[in-house]
Amino acid sequence: MHRRTLLSTAALALTLGFGSAAAAQDVTAGFIYVGPVGDGGWTYEHNKARLAVEEQFGDKVKTIYQESVPEGADAERAITQMALSGADIIFTTSFGYMDPTIAVAEKFPNVKFEHATGYKRAENVGTYSARFYEGRAIQGHIAGSMTKTNKIGYIASYPIPEVIRGINSAYIHAKKVNPDVEFSIIWAYTWFDPAKEADAARALIENGADVILQHTDSTAPHAAAAEAGDVITFGQASDMADYAPYPRVSSIIDNWAPYYIDRVQAVMDGTWTSDDTWDGIGPGMVGIGEITDAVPEEVKAEALDLKAAISSGDYHPFTGPLNKADGSVWLAEGEVADDGTLLGMDFYVEGIDAEIPQ
């Protein structure tokens, strides 16, 4: 064997973590992750779902994954490499993989692609996401009820519709229970950077916030809050139960396993078609982590009622009357937001005193 071939094989083995090594699988499922599988949040949950796929199908499926793939140009290389290595279906699990996924999909018409949280589809590219804003409504309710300084800190990642939706949903429900509530929003411009996330949490706390909501993937803000004391936090994407019962008082848990199993099954059966899935608390794609005893009994009961109402479809977190931040009317009394507006959301609701960075 040539030395170069040996080296590149070794390099490939290093970059790609291979799942089960058994031969002759029916389907190979690939996963592209934005962070390390041990981030304790977003990527951790995607990887958990990957393991659930392996568990479900045993020898019939082989899974491969690559972690910490930067969003942007390099992602295209990583996805191409995965398609070349024989994957039948590839899940690209971050918003920033949208264009690279579409580009690679054009070159590999026989490979199926599933892109998380995006909106561009093709013959062989489907999209899926979860209605995280339903969970944000519950967080907002608890946050608004529990804040003593009336200042809620929000560590946001990138100014994309998904993140803006979360901020709006949390704000609307915090405001409902506490008209004096204010949001301070920090854009971290990263999904995963524990040191920066901890710094952001500290900056918010030093500016008077006593509740920290986060849309970044690591548990660092919890550590910073625990150190500061008297600050509550919420698990993001994963339960982050290591920081329960305090400062972490509840969480949004992403449960991708049923969806991944369903899609891999569809590939096996040859019934896979490109579609768009957007599920929430009802179908179980969004879970609410245990609300701890640090939350007053009546607030907890209200939060659970809210969860039940959202789950059954009786209540939609974006129900009018709601105005946009510029004062114009968005939703009239009783009107419910349509999915199109939500998917492209690029405005704050009235009351949030900040600008969305361009």
Added chain:
Amino acid sequence: MDLSSINPILLVASIMVSATPILLAAIGEMVVEKSGVLNLGVEGMMITGAVVGFAVAVNSTSPALGFVAAAAAAALLSLAFGLLTQFLLSNQVATGLGLTLVGLGLSSLIGKPYEGIKSPTLPKLDIPVLSDIPVLGRMLFSHDLMVYFSLALVVAVWAFLKHTRAGLILRAVGESHDSAHALGYKVVIIRLMAILFGGACAGLGGAYLSLVRVPQWTEGMTAGAGWIALAIVVFASWRPGRVAIGAYLFGGVTVLQLNLQAAGAAVPVALLSASPYLVTILVLVIISARGAHAAPASLGRPFHASS
């Protein structure tokens, strides 16, 4: 916009904390580069220090022991780099990059059982008299020991390079290893010691991240801090004082922009985040324009006594 909610005392205190890890890593790397070796594995050594320091601190409940172990572990990793590049004459750039990959992989392996665990952290010092000074006391004199250690290290490195015979020899090796060799100095041994020192410093910087600044272990937690340290060495044109300025500038801008956002100031976030890099480029342009680029002349060149 209400800037009054930013407390300047807490702001300066945060800046000092956020600058310390990159300062430690950068001052170590500067010594390595002064000896004529380019070690691009800072990130890998930092994260190894972060995980080993965390693991030892948790198991021994002594953060001090954690720092010592972190320095030792990262120095050990840098020894691998030293052996490969100094004795086997491997390419320094490739080996350094390899070291980063090894460090990242190794750390996530070691760190698996430590995810989500809380660690004992360094106590904040309460220096008599100094800590009680209004404003300044809280701002400058109420930090943990490592903040002062990093600053003392900068002074020590400066004094060593500028005023000691050993420092002069180290610089001579970095400027012209052939001349130093002709004078009878052991080029390889001197470089190896510099590499070990650089490794230990990177390890301390990593441990500061996992034990004080964040404080917890998360896979991949250095998130590029090692690369920033490398950039700072260039920014500082290989001078200890400027390394400190560079690290505080980086730390300062990071913390300041987060605080400005928290206070609701309408500043272009992307521009602020990019500003340290813009300043680095500007400094490089100025240095080049003046014609005196300060890089050690033998930087990155392999040495063998037979040549």
